[in-house]
Amino acid sequence: MLYAFHAAAAGNRHVQRTTGLSRVQATRAIALLVHSTSGGMVQPFARAPTAHKEGWISDTRATAAIVYGRTPRIVVVLAYRPGITDAEARSLGRRASALTLD
Numbered sequence: 001m002l003y004a005f006h007a008a009a010a011g012n013r014h015v016q017r018t019t020g021l022s023r024v025q026a027t028r029a030i031a032l033l034v035h036s037t038s039g040g041m042v043q044p045f046a047r048a049p050t051a052h053k054e055g056w057i058s059d060t061r062a063t064a065a066i067v068y069g070r071t072p073r074i075v076v077v078l079a080y081r082p083g084i085t086d087a088e089a090r091s092l093g094r095r096a097s098a099l100t101l102d
Helices: 002-009 013-019 023-034 086-100
Strands: 050-057 060-068 072-080
Touching: 002 013, 002 023, 002 050, 002 060, 002 072, 013 023, 023 050, 023 060, 060 086, 072 086
Parallel strands: none
Antiparallel strands: 050 060, 060 072
């Protein structure tokens, strides 16, 4: 979905038709995700605006984000382990961010 938001906001007409999103709607969706609650596994470590969506349940932490650096990139980090802590999930996000972000 993050790709669809980004592509529609960038003017990709095929994606706009497929999703039913206008350029304005997709741009607004990205803006909402960029300005959503800070935190998660990627957003604190990115040095650029980050549109992110978190999914947290008892034993699973998930983050999907578009990091708008020199080149926009979609980063997805999933962590699963019974009893995983927020600190452990953020540590994984920090390591993943260091490997993939500008």
